[in-house]
Amino acid sequence: MTDKMLMILDKVNYVYSEDTAYQIQALKDVSFKIAEGQFIGIIGHTGSGKSTLIQHLNGLMKATTGSIYFHGQDIYDDDFDLRELRNRVGLVFQYPEHQLFETTIFDDVCFGPKNQGLKEEEAGLRAFEALRSVGLPEELYYQSPFDLSGGQKRRVAIAGVLAMKPEVLILDEPTAGLDPAGRDEILDLVARMHRERGITVILVSHSMEDIAKYVQRIIVMNHGEVMFDDTPSNVFAHYRELEAVGLAAPQVTYLMHELKSRGLSVNTEAITVEEARESLIGALTGIDSGRRDIR
Amino acid sequence: MIKAKQLVHEYIRRDEEGNVESVTTALDHVDLNVKPGEFIAILGHNGSGKSTLAKHINALLVASEGTLLVNGMDVSREENILPVRQSAGMVFQNPDNQIIASVVEEDVGFGPENTGVPTEEIWRRVEESLAAVGMLKYRHHSPNKLSGGQKQRVAIAGVVAMQPRCIVLDEPTAMLDPNGRREVIRTAHELNRASGVTILLITHYMEEVVDADRVLVMDQGKVVMQGTPREIFSQVGKLKEYRLDVPQVTILADLLRQSGLDIPRGVLRREELVEAVLRVAQVEDMQ
Incomplete structure (x- = not known):
């Protein structure tokens, strides 16, 4: 992984309904850098500014003040091609299956690349590849997207964005309303895209467990500001502050903290089931015997 | 409270001439017996029939076969539809689709007003229901300034104001942040404990199920597992087969x-x- 900066946000502010009685500052001096190939999670309570933030990243919303650089170029420069930015930064909205509209799945996935100006043939190839990568059975390609299950529809919607070959994939709560297996399918797919294609991924989620399992870095939003920006273990170590702003740590992290406070020497940085298991087995079987008196 | 006997629901698709194109069996001979005051959780993958079942309990759908009694009333009888809807209230996934008024207390009062409850009684119910969900101090607020969890609690208050015997919550937390999820689940349990309202909670979050009296697992329109949370969650392998989790x-x-x-x-x-x-x-x- 290189340290090349894909995107830089410099003191981005966004104000809704400026100069009216309903003025709300949705983003306050948001600054951070995104390196190529990172897998980032964004968490924050409803209304914390997450959705506003990600819409700035592909130029759908324009900052009231501040700058955003994409590959070193200011995206608000007059000669910057915002259309091109939207091709390279793919955004999957919440409930993306509501945006399916074509008569066949294949046509729906072709829509993006065609809109990019690609020829029929090339767009078809891209659609084929994208549908294959999301693991949709080929016999379904020419059926109506509306007959699919919720999880399948969502995969088709994601394929529609992947077919545009974005460098960055932003997903706004991609698993809301899906059953556990559907949730795992979508997140495993995203993780595979990240691993195999080196695509940069930004995942907005309300599930701390999902975030803990997949991302390398977490940005916590609160009242339009960046509250924490760190590795998952470091962010979840602040679980009390997270609770105060409507968030939480993964369940296993709470478990580890409780065990520690009861005198068992365990790793409170564990945020996934696997990490917790390792630490507990170490502590209980004496491999890692640093046990103090149990209360 | 709720008694289903061999309940069947088929979604029938017809082409332009009215010929049957396909038949999907969403409920396949479901038997169900929910006692008054029970807290029931329903699990099942997308498309397993959970929401279809919920809509039957609220008389939003008509069964293809079988019978369903809600509070002793047969839902298939025309004259029972309104009384059934009053005894079984429903809360849906998206709070924004359920709130209609511009002030919280007016939204909560909308239901009783619609059924001709006298004004004084309406205000009494509005106050009681907002207190029951812990939202009384927001009564004069605008719903669109509330958090997701708060909006969902207002939606629940709107149902409580109808004084139902049973509340069906269809994935009420799917769109909420962790805090909002906790608020809504806690509210459902409090209503159940304090006023003995029967609760049917449909969810994809396994953690929300652990305090239920009984868990039902649905798959392909059938109730395939039934038991206490402990009995259900000790069968990890079986749950995974049904696309669920623990x-x-x-x-x-x-x-x-x-x-x-x-x-x-x-x-x-x-x-x-x-x-x-x-x-x-x-x-x-x-x-």
């Missing part, structure tokens, strides 16, 4: 037991696992 602490407890540690089966809550782990640690210490 709470994280249950998975962890299972993994520890598989590694040879003496941890009991069916651990559901964090506190239980803490105690179980500490017991193992103490035994090790003595050896």
Whole structure:
């Protein structure tokens, strides 16, 4: 992984309904850098500014003040091609299956690349590849997207964005309303895209467990500001502050903290089931015997 | 409270000439018996028939076969539709689709007003229901300034104001942040405890199910598993087959037991696992 900066946000502010009685500052001096190939999670309570933030990243919303650089170029420069930015930064909205509209799945996935100006043939190839990568059975390609299950529809919607070959994939709560297996399918797919294609991924989620399992870095939003920006273990170590702003740590992290406070020497940085298991087995079987008196 | 006997629901698709194109069986001979005051959780993958069942309980759908009694009333009888809807209220996934008024208390009062409840009585109910969901101090607020969890609690208050005997919550937390999820689940349990309202909670979050009296698992329109949360979640393999999951602490407890540690089966809550782990640690210490 290189340290090349894909995107830089410099003191981005966004104000809704400026100069009216309903003025709300949705983003306050948001600054951070995104390196190529990172897998980032964004968490924050409803209304914390997450959705506003990600819409700035592909130029759908324009900052009231501040700058955003994409590959070193200011995206608000007059000669910057915002259309091109939207091709390279793919955004999957919440409930993306509501945006399916074509008569066949294949046509729906072709829509993006065609809109990019690609020829029929090339767009078809891209659609084929994208549908294959999301693991949709080929016999379904020419059926109506509306007959699919919720999880399948969502995969088709994601394929529609992947077919545009974005460098960055932003997903706004991609698993809301899906059953556990559907949730795992979508997140495993995203993780595979990240691993195999080196695509940069930004995942907005309300599930701390999902975030803990997949991302390398977490940005916590609160009242339009960046509250924490760190590795998952470091962010979840602040679980009390997270609770105060409507968030939480993964369940296993709470478990580890409780065990520690009861005198068992365990790793409170564990945020996934696997990490917790390792630490507990170490502590209980004496491999890692640093046990103090149990209360 | 709710009694279903061999309930069948088929979604029939017809082409332009009215010929049957396809038939999907969403409910396949479901038997169900919910006692008054029970807290029931319903699990099942997308498309397993959970929401179809919920809509039957609210008389939003008509069964293809079988009978369904809600509060002793047969939902298939025309004259029962309104009384059934009054005894079984529904809360849906998206709070923004359920709130209609511009002030919280007016939204909560909308239902009773619609059914001709006298004004004084309406205000009394509005106050009581907002208090029951812990939103009384927001009565004069605009719903669109509330958080997701608060909006969902207002939606629940709107249902409570109709004084139902039973509330069906269809994935009420799917769109909420962790805090909002906790608020809504806690509210459902409080209503159940304090006023004995029967609760049917449909959810994809396994953690929300651990305090239910009984869990039903649906698959392909059938109730395929039934039991206490502990009985259900001790069958990890079977749940995975039905595209479901178990709470994280249950998975962890299972993994520890598989590694040879003496941890009991069916651990559901964090506190239980803490105690179980500490017991193992103490035994090790003595050896």
